[in-house]
Amino acid sequence: MDIxxxxxxxxxWVKWVAVPLLALIVFGGLITSVLAFVIGLVFKVLIFVALVAALVFVVRKFTSPPSHGG
Incomplete structure (x- = not known):
C-alpha cells in the first residue's frame, strides 16, 4: 500500500486541512523554537553588522588626518 x-x-479537506493541522499540533513547539532561534540569530547578526559599521565609522573619523580646505 502506497502513501x-x-x-x-x-x-x-483531509489532505489540505486535517493533515497540516495535525502536523502543527504535533510539531508546533519544534517549529516555534526553530523560528525563534532563526529570528534571534538574524537579529543578532544585524546588530553585529551595525556595531561593526559604527566602529569603522568612528575609527576613520578620529584617525583620519585633518584636511585643510583650500
Whole structure:
C-alpha cells in the first residue's frame, strides 16, 4: 500500500486541512523554537553588522588626518 494511493482516496479537506493541522499540533513547539532561534540569530547578526559599521565609522573619523580646505 502506497502513501499516494492512500491519500488519493481521501477527501480534499483531509489532505489540505486535517493533515497540516495535525502536523502543527504535533510539531508546533519544534517549529516555534526553530523560528525563534532563526529570528534571534538574524537579529543578532544585524546588530553585529551595525556595531561593526559604527566602529569603522568612528575609527576613520578620529584617525583620519585633518584636511585643510583650500
Amino acid at each position: 499516494k494511493e492512500t491519500f488519493a482516496g481521501m477527501p480534499w
